[in-house]
Amino acid sequence: MFVYVGTLLHATASNALEVLLGKALGVNNGKIIFIEDEKELPALQQQYDIGHDQVHRLGEREFLIPGFVDTHVHASQYANAGTGLDLPLLEWLPRYTFPLEATFSDVTFATAAYRKAVTRLLKNGTTSACYFATIHTEGSLRLCDVIEEVGQRAFVGKVCMDQNAPDYYIESSAQSLADTETFVQNVLSRKNALVQPVVTPRFAVSTTFNLMTRLAEVADKHNILVQSHLSETRGECKLIGDMYPDAEHYTDVYKRAGLLSGKTVMAHCNYLSDGEVAIIKTTNTGVAHCPNSNISVQSGLCDVRRLLDNGIKVGLGTDVSGGYNPSMLDAIRYAVQTSNILSVNKDDSYTKLDYREAFRLATLGGSQVLGIEDRVGNFVIGKEFDALRVNPCVSNSPFDIFDKDTTEDTFQKFIYLGDDRNVTEVFVAGKRVLPK
Numbered sequence: 001m002f003v004y005v006g007t008l009l010h011a012t013a014s015n016a017l018e019v020l021l022g023k024a025l026g027v028n029n030g031k032i033i034f035i036e037d038e039k040e041l042p043a044l045q046q047q048y049d050i051g052h053d054q055v056h057r058l059g060e061r062e063f064l065i066p067g068f069v070d071t072h073v074h075a076s077q078y079a080n081a082g083t084g085l086d087l088p089l090l091e092w093l094p095r096y097t098f099p100l101e102a103t104f105s106d107v108t109f110a111t112a113a114y115r116k117a118v119t120r121l122l123k124n125g126t127t128s129a130c131y132f133a134t135i136h137t138e139g140s141l142r143l144c145d146v147i148e149e150v151g152q153r154a155f156v157g158k159v160c161m162d163q164n165a166p167d168y169y170i171e172s173s174a175q176s177l178a179d180t181e182t183f184v185q186n187v188l189s190r191k192n193a194l195v196q197p198v199v200t201p202r203f204a205v206s207t208t209f210n211l212m213t214r215l216a217e218v219a220d221k222h223n224i225l226v227q228s229h230l231s232e233t234r235g236e237c238k239l240i241g242d243m244y245p246d247a248e249h250y251t252d253v254y255k256r257a258g259l260l261s262g263k264t265v266m267a268h269c270n271y272l273s274d275g276e277v278a279i280i281k282t283t284n285t286g287v288a289h290c291p292n293s294n295i296s297v298q299s300g301l302c303d304v305r306r307l308l309d310n311g312i313k314v315g316l317g318t319d320v321s322g323g324y325n326p327s328m329l330d331a332i333r334y335a336v337q338t339s340n341i342l343s344v345n346k347d348d349s350y351t352k353l354d355y356r357e358a359f360r361l362a363t364l365g366g367s368q369v370l371g372i373e374d375r376v377g378n379f380v381i382g383k384e385f386d387a388l389r390v391n392p393c394v395s396n397s398p399f400d401i402f403d404k405d406t407t408e409d410t411f412q413k414f415i416y417l418g419d420d421r422n423v424t425e426v427f428v429a430g431k432r433v434l435p436k
């Protein structure tokens, strides 16, 4: 049991940035048990038998925010982050990405590389992540081991690809299906509520229709998430049109395979027609908006406002290494800048995404996309305490605070200018996972 006293900022359904000043937030058994005005603290201490050493007072400029939720990130590709960004997707995959992922057949290398990736995300405040690993079952399981060791909350997918891939990085359909079942059963058998398996057909270009339908059955049987990529680039959309001349559109391919449901996360969704948007909505599929990746590998600009206006669940993803930055602060900034760019060619009725809304996507929105909004995403009694302690005034802070700055200014500066140096503590399910 412990209590934090001070400023809390978070998003709710009705308020993209709620600022709560002078609060006492109590955590017991990993869950938030009270959020009261600070003046109630003596009574709360008595009621719950809380000693002085269990009460932590935040400094004047410090605050707590919910941990970030990265809804789409390739843990294996972290080794390439910040390199190989000169080619569009369909050339980038065989030139840079498949060769790297193939090296994850070496389990020792894979484990070390995954440890770097997961640690880097956690340091940057990502308390929940939805990962792609590689096609290798052993290596994908080592990713789960590392996540458990580090203490993050995560969904992990063994990647499935049985066509349009190089000889050195491809599986047979039967092997892919059997390995997925093995992987899923292994992860579920750990009975660690923080680490869950996710069925992961790479995308309809590299996964046969038959395998996709069988994978949909695996996801159904175990009642687990599905993740893939949808409508990321024009070239990919054209290719899908050629591969599936009878399909109505790209989204229809996944729908017919049975892959779309409230437990599905589709990354990108940059070129959806109105008909596709309607299917994404009616199937309750969630979208992982990956704005850094969209720009870095020249894929396109996702109109998130359109998705939100249509009632679609949207979270943010770093999509490392199509996106070069593993920090969700960067994803928030790119989401805002993408919306600003789109607004240039829209009329005055277009409502841009502001930093508050992008922050909501990075926290509560992501939790909705991953189906964990009853557990994390914001500060609500009964939810688990996944949180970041932020200190804008650390001695090596990358930005400066002035007397004139309000709490909201300070938060906004952290969003635009802050980095992991400002994230001084990270909590997952009430456990402090950083610093160790």
Ligand SMILES: Nc1nc2[nH]cnc2c(=O)[nH]1
Binding pocket: 074, 089, 093, 097, 202, 203, 229, 232, 293, 319, 322
């Ligand atoms: N950004 C991105 N898009 C993909 N589409 C299929 N595979 C990938 C991948 O690894 N990264």
Ligand SMILES: [Zn+2]
Binding pocket: 072, 074, 229, 267, 319, 322
């Ligand atoms: Zn991706």
